[in-house]
Amino acid sequence: MDQIKKGYFSEKNDLWPGQCFSLEVKEVLHHEKSDFQDIVVLKTKNHGRALILDGIIQCTEHDEFAYQEMISFLPLCAHENPLKVLIVGGGDGGVAREVSKHPNVREIVQVEIDKKVIDVSKQYLPFMSLGFSSPKLALKICDGFEYMRKHKNEFDVIITDSSDPIGPAVNLFTTSYFQLLKEALKPNGIVCSQAGTVWSQLAHVQDTLTNCRRHFGTVKYAVASVPTYPTGQIGFVIGALESNANLDVPKFKFSEEEVDTLRLRYYNEKLHTASFVLPNFAKKILDT
Amino acid sequence: MDQIKKGYFSEKNDLWPGQCFSLEVKEVLHHEKSDFQDIVVLKTKNHGRALILDGIIQCTEHDEFAYQEMISFLPLCAHENPLKVLIVGGGDGGVAREVSKHPNVREIVQVEIDKKVIDVSKQYLPFMSLGFSSPKLALKICDGFEYMRKHKNEFDVIITDSSDPIGPAVNLFTTSYFQLLKEALKPNGIVCSQAGTVWSQLAHVQDTLTNCRRHFGTVKYAVASVPTYPTGQIGFVIGALESNANLDVPKFKFSEEEVDTLRLRYYNEKLHTASFVLPNFAKKILDT
Numbered sequence: 001m002d003q004i005k006k007g008y009f010s011e012k013n014d015l016w017p018g019q020c021f022s023l024e025v026k027e028v029l030h031h032e033k034s035d036f037q038d039i040v041v042l043k044t045k046n047h048g049r050a051l052i053l054d055g056i057i058q059c060t061e062h063d064e065f066a067y068q069e070m071i072s073f074l075p076l077c078a079h080e081n082p083l084k085v086l087i088v089g090g091g092d093g094g095v096a097r098e099v100s101k102h103p104n105v106r107e108i109v110q111v112e113i114d115k116k117v118i119d120v121s122k123q124y125l126p127f128m129s130l131g132f133s134s135p136k137l138a139l140k141i142c143d144g145f146e147y148m149r150k151h152k153n154e155f156d157v158i159i160t161d162s163s164d165p166i167g168p169a170v171n172l173f174t175t176s177y178f179q180l181l182k183e184a185l186k187p188n189g190i191v192c193s194q195a196g197t198v199w200s201q202l203a204h205v206q207d208t209l210t211n212c213r214r215h216f217g218t219v220k221y222a223v224a225s226v227p228t229y230p231t232g233q234i235g236f237v238i239g240a241l242e243s244n245a246n247l248d249v250p251k252f253k254f255s256e257e258e259v260d261t262l263r264l265r266y267y268n269e270k271l272h273t274a275s276f277v278l279p280n281f282a283k284k285i286l287d288t
Numbered sequence: 289m290d291q292i293k294k295g296y297f298s299e300k301n302d303l304w305p306g307q308c309f310s311l312e313v314k315e316v317l318h319h320e321k322s323d324f325q326d327i328v329v330l331k332t333k334n335h336g337r338a339l340i341l342d343g344i345i346q347c348t349e350h351d352e353f354a355y356q357e358m359i360s361f362l363p364l365c366a367h368e369n370p371l372k373v374l375i376v377g378g379g380d381g382g383v384a385r386e387v388s389k390h391p392n393v394r395e396i397v398q399v400e401i402d403k404k405v406i407d408v409s410k411q412y413l414p415f416m417s418l419g420f421s422s423p424k425l426a427l428k429i430c431d432g433f434e435y436m437r438k439h440k441n442e443f444d445v446i447i448t449d450s451s452d453p454i455g456p457a458v459n460l461f462t463t464s465y466f467q468l469l470k471e472a473l474k475p476n477g478i479v480c481s482q483a484g485t486v487w488s489q490l491a492h493v494q495d496t497l498t499n500c501r502r503h504f505g506t507v508k509y510a511v512a513s514v515p516t517y518p519t520g521q522i523g524f525v526i527g528a529l530e531s532n533a534n535l536d537v538p539k540f541k542f543s544e545e546e547v548d549t550l551r552l553r554y555y556n557e558k559l560h561t562a563s564f565v566l567p568n569f570a571k572k573i574l575d576t
Contacts, residue, residue: 008308018332019309019310019312019334019516020310021310022307022308023306023307024306046307047306047307063487199351199515225487225521226520227487227488228307231513231515231520232513232514232515232519232520232521233515233520233521264568265568265569270565271565271566273562273565274561274562274565277558277559277561277562279354279553280547281554
């Protein structure tokens with residue numbers, strides 16, 4: 001763990017040059033190299049437990065709900081009736097935890113390429129891996145590309161919960177990936193993928209939107225505030241097969257009671273719409 | 289400069305425990321201790337020039353526009369006709385730069401307690417200190433409290449652009465400060481102050497809102513994304529003398545042409561409204 005020095009884990013990466021975010025570490029709970037990536041679990045001083053893949057913070061107990069709720073409920077609530085959902089990646093279980101909360105969802109398939117991430121989450125990150133115990137979920141250890149090639153016209157919503165576009169996730173931002181997503185969807189289907197931040201990766205966000213627009217009728221970009229991600233926010237590309245879909249107006253609305261009982265700590269109806277509103281510098285480039 | 293090690297400036301502070309943001313430094317352009325605070329200007333590798341006061345990043349060339357535009361245009365555009373504006377603090381000139389762009393504003397008074405910050409900004413941060421050259425501006429070197437005690441019923445909008453609630457700015461978050469603000473306002477006046485982040489200082493934000501509510505009829509909290517601030521965002525408390533004021537609906541709207549000619553890189557009409565929408569965990573506590 002050469003990224004831990006003097007009690008701090010530091011996340012340097014060429015994807016966000018000239019800056020570095022650090023977390024104070026109480027204990028390294030786990031460290032292994034899987035066939036796909038380097039996996040670390042930290043017990044931090046003020047952010048609970050943290051999952052690190054290939055040196056990059058994937059989630060901390062302190063703020064993971066913002067990401068998981070938004071990548072799940074933006075596409076789910078924009079859909080008329082999301083009965084069957086595919087999750088690609090998401091090996092920590094957090095997205096499965098959120099998707100299973102949606103009352104309309106009957107069936108969730110999750111395909112994760114790296115079984116070790118699931119095992120590690122089950123052992124050290126129970127607040128996320130509880131998603132794997134949903135009776136709605138069928139969990140498959142395989143490659144998302146392979147799976148979708150064999151499953152056409154099957155899903156209402158597909159969520160790609162990937163790491164950044166280096167390492168095992170590099171192919172999840174390409175035109176051919178969005179084509180596969182399109183073919184795996186039922187009519188009126190919607191996809192949502194992690195898509196980086198406009199503050200340090202604007203050209204990459206633009207590329208991902210362009211790739212998505214080649215296959216989808218409506219494509220938008222939305223953001224969530226996640227303090228432990230680089231630049232303090234993360235974006236999502238959301239694509240609908242339909243043209244002129246109103247992705248920023250939720251078709252399904254949680255009641256105030258549901259917000260409480262389902263423990264929605266971040267997502268709400270107004271925030272759904274607000275998350276699509278971009279500052280001028282990003283709006284101009286992304287044309288959304 | 290014991291905060292610079294191995295080419296990185298690191299910002300540790302008890303206001304955001306267990307985490308640390310660092311900027312890669314090319315050169316320390318300036319370092320002095322004024323009567324009020326420690327002042328540093330850095331040339332960074334990827335964020336342009338950065339102003340550091342008492343070890344805390346105040347602004348970087350890369351993202352300062354988000355903060356300056358929002359703290360200025362949220363109150364200005366929520367006001368029917370902001371003819372006369374007071375800026376308390378803001379020694380770098382960035383807020384004066386933005387306030388002077390508003391077509392209705394005729395007269396700006398700025399009171400900054402630390403002349404050294406102004407001098408340093410004029411020398412090293414011309415992209416912000418250009419605000420001081422506005423013909424609308426009268427710049428005064430004095431204490432904001434003292435100034436307002438002698439100027440009652442005078443301003444349409446008062447913006448408090450302070451550092452965090454430690455050091456010279458500690459009194460700018462108290463009940464007595466909001467009382468002074470109230471008395472310095474004309475009827476229908478609006479105030480806006482920097483108010484910390486809900487991710488690491490939720491109790492402090494709550495206190496500031498409570499203090500503001502003792503004197504103002506309508507009080508709201510809004511956020512802006514600023515990557516180089518702790519947790520990647522900053523909040524503003526906005527108070528109107530009027531009860532039931534619609535602070536989240538701008539009364540003044542910039543045309544698309546104005547957005548371009550005035551170089552608004554962040555603020556727009558939709559973002560004004562969206563910035564008041566909070567995630568559930570913050571909404572519950574702040575009751576806005």
